[in-house]
Amino acid sequence: xxxxxxxxxxxxxxxxxGFKAILGQSDRFVIVAEPxxxxxxxxxxxxxxxxxxxxxxxxxxxxxxEAMDEIxxxxxxxxxxxxxxxxxxxxxxxxxKAGASGYLLKNTERIELExxxxxxxxxxxxxxxxxxxILAEAVLRPDGGExxxxxxxxxxxxxxxxxxxxxxxxxxxxxxxxxxxxxxxxNMLKKMKVNNSAExxxxxxxxxxx
Amino acid sequence: MSEKGFKIFGKLFISHSSVGxxxxxxxxxxxxxxxxxxxxxxxxxxxxSINVLKKHLIxxxxxxxxxxLEALQVEEKFLSIYYDVTNGQSEDHRDIKDIYSLCKLYxxxxxxxxxxxxxxxxxxxxxxYPDSLLHKLDDAIHAEPNRIHVIDASMNSSKGTxxxxxxxxxxxxxxxxxxLVQENFEKVQQILLENTDMGTTGESYIAGSDFLLRSKSRxxxxxxxxxxxxxxxxxxxxxxxxxxxxxxxxxxxxxxxSAYRSVSNExxxxxxxxxxxxxxxxxxIVALRNYFMLVTVIIMLLVxxxxxxxxxxxxxxxxxxxxxxxxxxxxxxxxxxxxxxxxDEIGEMGAAIRQLIEGFERTTLFASEIGxxxxxxxxxxxxxxxxxxxxxxxxxxxxxxxxxxxLKSARSRAAALLEGQETERTRIVKELHDGxxxxxTAISMQLDLVDGPGEKKADLKKxxxxxxAEIRRISYNVMPQAIVDFGLEAALNGLCESxxxxxxxxxxxxxxxxxxxxxxxxxxxxxYRIMQEGLNNIVKHASASHVNLHVLDKADELYCVLExxxxxxxxxxxxxxxxxGLRNIRERAQLMNGSADIQSTPGHGTVIEIHIPMPEYVTxx
Numbered sequence: 039x040x041x042x043x044x045x046x047x048x049x050x051x052x053x054x055x056g057f058k059a060i061l062g063q064s065d066r067f068v069i070v071a072e073p074x075x076x077x078x079x080x081x082x083x084x085x086x087x088x089x090x091x092x093x094x095x096x097x098x099x100x101x102x103x104e105a106m107d108e109i110x111x112x113x114x115x116x117x118x119x120x121x122x123x124x125x126x127x128x129x130x131x132x133x134x135k136a137g138a139s140g141y142l143l144k145n146t147e148r149i150e151l152e153x154x155x156x157x158x159x160x161x162x163x164x165x166x167x168x169x170x171x172i173l174a175e176a177v178l179r180p181d182g183g184e185x186x187x188x189x190x191x192x193x194x195x196x197x198x199x200x201x202x203x204x205x206x207x208x209x210x211x212x213x214x215x216x217x218x219x220x221x222x223x224x225n226m227l228k229k230m231k232v233n234n235s236a237e238x239x240x241x242x243x244x245x246x247x248x
Numbered sequence: 249m250s251e252k253g254f255k256i257f258g259k260l261f262i263s264h265s266s267v268g269x270x271x272x273x274x275x276x277x278x279x280x281x282x283x284x285x286x287x288x289x290x291x292x293x294x295x296x297s298i299n300v301l302k303k304h305l306i307x308x309x310x311x312x313x314x315x316x317l318e319a320l321q322v323e324e325k326f327l328s329i330y331y332d333v334t335n336g337q338s339e340d341h342r343d344i345k346d347i348y349s350l351c352k353l354y355x356x357x358x359x360x361x362x363x364x365x366x367x368x369x370x371x372x373x374x375x376x377y378p379d380s381l382l383h384k385l386d387d388a389i390h391a392e393p394n395r396i397h398v399i400d401a402s403m404n405s406s407k408g409t410x411x412x413x414x415x416x417x418x419x420x421x422x423x424x425x426x427x428l429v430q431e432n433f434e435k436v437q438q439i440l441l442e443n444t445d446m447g448t449t450g451e452s453y454i455a456g457s458d459f460l461l462r463s464k465s466r467x468x469x470x471x472x473x474x475x476x477x478x479x480x481x482x483x484x485x486x487x488x489x490x491x492x493x494x495x496x497x498x499x500x501x502x503x504x505x506s507a508y509r510s511v512s513n514e515x516x517x518x519x520x521x522x523x524x525x526x527x528x529x530x531x532x533i534v535a536l537r538n539y540f541m542l543v544t545v546i547i548m549l550l551v552x553x554x555x556x557x558x559x560x561x562x563x564x565x566x567x568x569x570x571x572x573x574x575x576x577x578x579x580x581x582x583x584x585x586x587x588x589x590x591x592d593e594i595g596e597m598g599a600a601i602r603q604l605i606e607g608f609e610r611t612t613l614f615a616s617e618i619g620x621x622x623x624x625x626x627x628x629x630x631x632x633x634x635x636x637x638x639x640x641x642x643x644x645x646x647x648x649x650x651x652x653x654x655l656k657s658a659r660s661r662a663a664a665l666l667e668g669q670e671t672e673r674t675r676i677v678k679e680l681h682d683g684x685x686x687x688x689t690a691i692s693m694q695l696d697l698v699d700g701p702g703e704k705k706a707d708l709k710k711x712x713x714x715x716x717a718e719i720r721r722i723s724y725n726v727m728p729q730a731i732v733d734f735g736l737e738a739a740l741n742g743l744c745e746s747x748x749x750x751x752x753x754x755x756x757x758x759x760x761x762x763x764x765x766x767x768x769x770x771x772x773x774x775x776y777r778i779m780q781e782g783l784n785n786i787v788k789h790a791s792a793s794h795v796n797l798h799v800l801d802k803a804d805e806l807y808c809v810l811e812x813x814x815x816x817x818x819x820x821x822x823x824x825x826x827x828x829g830l831r832n833i834r835e836r837a838q839l840m841n842g843s844a845d846i847q848s849t850p851g852h853g854t855v856i857e858i859h860i861p862m863p864e865y866v867t868x869x
Contacts, residue, residue: 050686056693063697096682096729123685123720126730126745128738144689145713148696205807217857220807224758224798234762 041068042159045086047079047093047105048072048121053144057092057121060148067155076100076108083109083116090159095122095129106136117158121146127176130169140164186229188247195222200239200248256566260559268551276540284533288505291529292493295450296507299522302452303509305439306520310398310513313431316354317396317415325350326361326427330417333361333369347372357430361417364425385428388515389414393423398515402462402474409433409462409473437463440520449504449525455483457517467500478521482508486519498523505529565594569601581609607634614640623648662839663770670773673727681729685719688712721746728776736772736799737761740779744797751787753812755795763803763862771860774836775799775808778844781829781836782810782856789826790814790854806842808858816848833858 044061046069048054054072061067071082077099083091091109095102106118119140120133130141139158142151146166154164165173188196191212198208205223209216223235232238242248320326329343337344351359351372361370366382381401389397397414411431417424440452440463454462461476468476478499485492486508493507504523511518527534568586575582585605586598607630614637617625623644629637692712695705723729724746731739737759744757767775779797786792792814800807817826830846833856837844842860 050682050690052690053686053693056690059697060693096733101733123681123689123716124729125720126738126742128730128734128741132734144686145692145709145716204804205802216807216859217809217855220798220800220809223800224760227758227760234760236762 039066041066042090042155043068043070043086043088044155045069045071045073045079045082045088045091045093047074047076047091047097047102049074049094049097053094057151060151061155063148064152066152074098076102076105079105080108084112087113088116090117090119090155092119092121092155095120095124095133103132103136106133106138110137119154119158119164125168125172127172130165130172131176141169142166143168188226188229192222192226192229193247195219196226196238196242197248199223199235200242257559257563260562261555264555264559265548265552268555269548272544272547272551276544280533280537280540283536284530287533288495288529291505291524292507295505295522295524296493298446298450298452299507299509299520302440302442302522303511303520305442306436306454307512309435309439310431310516313354313356313413313429314396314398317413317429320350321396321415326415326417327419327424330361330369330425334363344370355432355435357432359430360428362426362428364423366426369425385412385414385426389416394418398513399428400456400462400516400518402456402460403458407472408464409436411436441466446522446524447528449528450523452520452522453478454511455519455521457487457519459483461499462518465499482506482521483519486510495526503527562594565590565598569594569598572601572605576605576608581605581612607637611636611640614644618644618647621651623651659839662835666774666839667770670727674732677723677727677729680719680726681723685716685723688716688719692716721750725780731769731772731776736767736775739772739776740797740799743776743780743783747783747787747795753787753792753795755797758796758798759801760799761801763801765801765803765862767801767806771806771840774840775806775858775860778833778836778856778858779808779810781833785826785829786810786812786814786854789817792853803862805862806858806860809855810858811853811855813853816850816853818850819846819848 044067046054046057046061048057051074054074058069058072061069070086070088073079073082075098079091079093079097080100082088083105093102093105097105100108102120102122109116117140118133118136118138119142120138121142121144122129123144124130125143133141140154140163142154142164143166146154150166154166157164194212195208198211203211205216205219208219212219223238227233227235227238230238230241232241239248325343325346329347332341332343347359347370350356358372359370360368360372362368362382384401385399388399394416396416399412399414401410401412402408411433413427413429413431415427415429417427436454440454446452449466451466452463453465455478456462459477459479461473461478464473465471465476476499480499481496482492482494482498489510491509493505495503496506498504498506498521503526505526506521506523508519508521511520565586572582572586582605585602610627610630614625614627618640625644627637627641627644629641689712692709695708695712698705724742728739728742730742740759741757744755747753748755783795783797786795790812792812795812796809798809833846834844837858837860840860842858845857845859846854847857848854
């Protein structure tokens with residue numbers, strides 16, 4: 039069985055040593071390069087053609103995202119597994135967008151790490167359970183479903199927004215506070231499941247609310 | 249009323265009232281004088297006509313008596329009586345009886361017959377005449393003994409005026425004797441006293457050339473006329489042959505109106521005077537004068553009143569203006585402003601002073617606005633040459649520039665301080681995260697490679713993971729990596745997740761992107777810190793169950809609302825911890841040229857609104 043050729047990119051030597059030691063316990067993996075930053079990663083990735091790249095996201099000179107973009111421009115087949123301290127939604131989503139097939143936190147157990155590398159190498163995806171939770175939440179957030187009814191006052195505000203009036207003008211015209219106008223706007227965005235006023239107006243036109 | 253005001257008032261008052269008074273008094277005096285002269289003339293005319301009347305009556309009377317005597321002489325009545333008497337006829341003789349009848353008829357007092365030797369042959373009374381009278385009589389008739397004479401014998405009498413007619417008894421051109429007929433002077437007296445409407449002091453009287461009174465004085469009815477001297481100017485004039493009239497002193501020394509004439513008689517040198525006390529004659533004019541004086545006083549009072557009102561009307565606006573100027577000169581704005589009464593010069597002056605005060609007021613207001621730090625206060629110069637106004641405008645502009653510079657430098661100092669702080673935090677976080685965190689992670693990994701009981705290793709790894717998580721939490725608080733890598737939305741999202749994780753608060757986080765721009769790190773970190781502070785307060789103090797964190801990222805401004813349904817607080821009596829948190833929020837917002845509006849009602853939660861204007865903090869892409 040050919041071992042899986044791995045590049046291990048991290049700017050901390052201790053971490054590199056740690057992972058090297060963990061992976062070295064199994065002969066299924068062979069580490070072909072250990073770059074310490076994004077630029078080195080790109081170089082080694084293009085020169086050594088690895089199967090799987092284990093990489094940190096925060097690295098000097100070039101971060102993980104940028105390096106992933108660079109590498110994928112030249113090699114669409116290489117698989118990425120992110121090993122990071124970050125567990126914020128943005129990092130996870132961004133990494134997935136950049137082409138990561140796996141996302142692990144650095145305190146991951148050996149078994150899980152090996153499982154993740156193998157899964158990814160075989161064309162699958164792997165996210166540790168805590169990451170999965172965050173992903174699920176992220177996906178659930180802009181929840182689809184029924185569009186809510188707008189109140190008369192909200193429609194009034196919507197019309198004025200559509201006519202290009204500023205919040206201040208609308209507040210003056212309707213003799214209400216700026217906060218009330220903004221809260222109407224935000225409530226409408228919530229109800230119409232859209233992200234901003236432009237989308238709101240578009241959707242309102244589609245639904246013939248305007 | 250101030251001293252100056254009184255001076256003007258006094259001048260006006262005195263000049264106005266004196267002109268009025270002089271005019272009234274002059275008119276009164278002229279009227280009075282004219283009327284007085286007219287009255288005197290009228291009275292003198294009256295006296296003069298009375299005088300003439302009396303004179304003629306008396307002259308007539310004397311002349312008639314004389315005519316009667318002549319008639320008796322012509323019919324030789326006295327001659328026959330003389331013969332009767334000298335022939336020793338008794339009194340019962342017809343002729344002698346006739347004498348009594350004659351006396352009665354012609355109203356003679358007495359009749360006496362003398363012979364040539366002055367022996368009394370007959371008399372109608374028993375009175376004997378002194379020789380002196382008869383001698384005087386001789387003297388008087390010496391030149392013409394054969395005609396009838398009128399003899400004034402008052403000086404020889406102590407019983408009043410005695411007037412005699414001397415009638416010679418002539419037979420064939422020789423003088424046989426004399427008839428003396430005593431005139432009944434009471435008749436003359438009656439003529440003088442005849443009612444001719446001469447009031448209470450008017451009288452006509454007769455004086456002789458010896459300056460003695462002949463008729464009875466109205467004022468001294470008990471005195472013998474001959475005892476009263478009439479040495480008056482009128483009589484002296486008459487002695488010089490001057491008849492006339494005028495105001496003069498009478499024999500009492502009283503001022504009288506007098507008309508005087510001589511009695512025309514060849515034998516008598518008598519004067520008849522008609523007089524009236526000036527006081528009585530003047531009585532109507534005195535009444536008139538009193539009336540004039542009363543009217544004058546009334547008009548005077550009216551003049552004073554009108555003058556007072558006019559002077560007051562002229563002076564009071566002046567005084568008001570003067571007081572306004574005085575107040576103004578002490579640097580106080582007069583209140584109320586002087587009114588403008590009229591459109592005359594004083595009115596124009598008032599308007600000018602009003603304008604001055606308004607200018608002063610405006611300038612003062614402007615200066616105090618500048619003093620208060622309102623450098624946007626506007627000011628329109630009072631005129632092209634309003635030097636104070638221009639100086640103030642220049643001062644304002646310089647202060648404004650200075651203030652702006654101060655503000656800018658203070659802000660840049662604060663910003664630099666914060667930036668340094670954030671840089672320092674970034675460094676600390678990096679060291680925590682990259683150093684301690686990675687080290688702990690590495691230790692955890694190495695633990696797998698160490699021989700030992702699996703249970704023990706699992707415990708150790710658990711502790712290490714907790715330490716890593718703690719470091720991550722601390723790091724995120726100090727400086728979220730996400731804000732550096734992904735910006736405000738990611739950072740706020742992380743913040744909300746962190747709050748959700750460590751508390752039971754439900755957060756509705758919305759980041760609405762209305763504009764395609766990337767926020768500056770400076771703005772991002774400011775908003776992040778504000779929301780961090782706000783959420784921190786909510787978690788620690790608010791006991792809220794639900795929080796809205798909404799961000800509207802618009803082209804012109806960033807608008808954020810953080811509202812909770814917690815217990816709220818009283819803004820005026822807030823604890824120092826919350827208070828300093830709120831102050832931080834405001835200062836952060838102001839440092840970005842924005843504003844923070846914090847509203848809280850106990851029991852009804854808290855709302856923090858942030859407005860941060862965009863243009864200068866936006867980097868266009």
